[in-house]
Amino acid sequence: MEEPRAIDPEERAHLLDETGYTPPIHRYAPRPELTDVVRRYWMPVWSLPDGASSVQRVLQYPVCLVVVAEDYALLVGPTSGLSTQELSGSGWALGTMLQPAAGIALLGEPVGNLTDRAVPLGDTALEERIREAVDDRPDDPDRRALAVTAVEESLVRLLPVDEEGLLVNAIVEYVEGDPEVHRVGQVCDKFAITERTLQRLTARRIGLSPKWLIQRRRLHEAAERLRGSDRDLARIAADLGYADQAHFGRDFRTVTGLTPGEFATER
Numbered sequence: 683m684e685e686p687r688a689i690d691p692e693e694r695a696h697l698l699d700e701t702g703y704t705p706p707i708h709r710y711a712p713r714p715e716l717t718d719v720v721r722r723y724w725m726p727v728w729s730l731p732d733g734a735s736s737v738q739r740v741l742q743y744p745v746c747l748v749v750v751a752e753d754y755a756l757l758v759g760p761t762s763g764l765s766t767q768e769l770s771g772s773g774w775a776l777g778t779m780l781q782p783a784a785g786i787a788l789l790g791e792p793v794g795n796l797t798d799r800a801v802p803l804g805d806t807a808l809e810e811r812i813r814e815a816v817d818d819r820p821d822d823p824d825r826r827a828l829a830v831t832a833v834e835e836s837l838v839r840l841l842p843v844d845e846e847g848l849l850v851n852a853i854v855e856y857v858e859g860d861p862e863v864h865r866v867g868q869v870c871d872k873f874a875i876t877e878r879t880l881q882r883l884t885a886r887r888i889g890l891s892p893k894w895l896i897q898r899r900r901l902h903e904a905a906e907r908l909r910g911s912d913r914d915l916a917r918i919a920a921d922l923g924y925a926d927q928a929h930f931g932r933d934f935r936t937v938t939g940l941t942p943g944e945f946a947t948e949r
Contacts, residue, residue, distance in 0.1 A: 686710040686723065686830040688823075694906035697739040697764075697938070700948055704738065705769065708823075710830050718843040718851060721745065721779040723830050727820045729772040740765040741901055741937065744854055744888045746785035746793060748803060748833070750812045751775040755803040757788060759796030760889045764938055774820035776812055776829050778837075782854045782888045783847025787840045797889035808836045849873070850887040853880070857895045861903065864923030866892045901937055904930070908946040915942050 689711045698704045705728035712720035721743075730736060742765045747758040752773060785793040803809060815828035843851070856872060857863050869892055870877050880892050888895075900922040907918055919930035934942050 686713070686827055686834070689722065694902045695741045695743060697741065697905060697945075699736045699738055701736075702948065703736050705736075708826055710827075713834055715841070716834060716837060717781075718848065719781055719784045719837055719840045720834075721781055723776065723778050723833065725774060725776045725820070725826055725829070726769075727774045728769050730770055732771075735768055735770040738767045738769060739938070740767075741898065741905065743779065743858075744884075744890050744895055744898065745782055746780045746788065746796065748778040748780065748788070749775055750803065750809055752813065755805070755809040756800045757796070757803050758800040759785070759789075759793060759798065762798055762890060762894065774816060776816070776826075776833070778833050781843075781847075782850045783843045784837075784840055785889075786847075786887055792886045792889070794885050794889035805836065808832060846883070846887065850883055853883075854888070854895060857892075858899050858902075861899075861921075863896060863899070866896070869895075897933060900924075900930075901934060904934060904942065905938075905945065908942055913946050918942070 687710060689709050693707075693709075696704065696707075705726045707724055707726045709725075710723040712722065726738075728736075740761075742761040744760050746760065747756075749756050749758055780788070785796070789796055811832040812829045815832055816825050819825045853869060853873060857869060863869065866877060866880065870880055873880075875883075877892075884890060884892050884895070903922060904918055912918060915930070916927045919927040922930065924930040924933075931941055934940070934945070938945060940948075
């Protein structure tokens with residue numbers, strides 16, 4: 683079987699902690715035949731001093747996650763707000779970022795029932811395979827590759843993806859990939875569907891609204907620009923399609939808990 687391919691994407695969804703710290707995160711692309719089901723895999727490995735902790739912050743994508751660690755295994759639903767995870771001591775976790783189409787297949791019911799929630803994964807065989815693969819050597823790339831392969835072999839059963847799943851994958855890819863998409867009507871026009879149909883589709887398959895998809899794409903881009911050299915808030919707001927800087931600031935603070943200016947000055 684083909685080994686997973688290590689990648690190092692620019693992850694604009696990961697906001698780090700307030701000091702700018704992130705543990706080493708190893709990322710892998712799925713095998714080509716699984717790209718309708720999986721976006722990517724990631725595996726943070728951390729070791730913090732006694733008494734120290736780090737709260738990692740992520741603006742999640744509109745997808746479900748499978749996360750297996752040493753002491754838990756979860757199917758995590760889409761997170762409408764800011765996702766946080768406190769790290770302490772030493773550890774690792776293998777995450778699988780699913781495509782929008784895959785959540786309903788694993789959950790067995792509309793993904794809206796899992797929004798802002800997590801449930802036990804309930805796949806004891808997969809959990810044991812992953813933990814046996816990693817053993818106590820998460821820094822070993824061969825061990826990480828074995829763990830990813832275990833996930834891949836489990837997810838093959840979700841193929842082929844149904845037509846509705848392919849459609850929702852395409853819709854999310856379009857919204858996330860085209861910065862000129864500022865209105866829900868543009869999505870409806872692109873895919874020749876009514877707004878009501880689009881709302882029902884996203885509620886069922888991703889548990890979030892079409893408007894949320896556009897807002898999250900805007901916030902991802904805003905965070906990326908604020909981390910760089912672009913601190914002109916009025917220009918960022920205009921480029922992202924906001925009516926004014928104040929509206930942009932409210933959206934950003936509502937989700938992240940910080941104003942754009944406060945976020946830009948974090949280390």
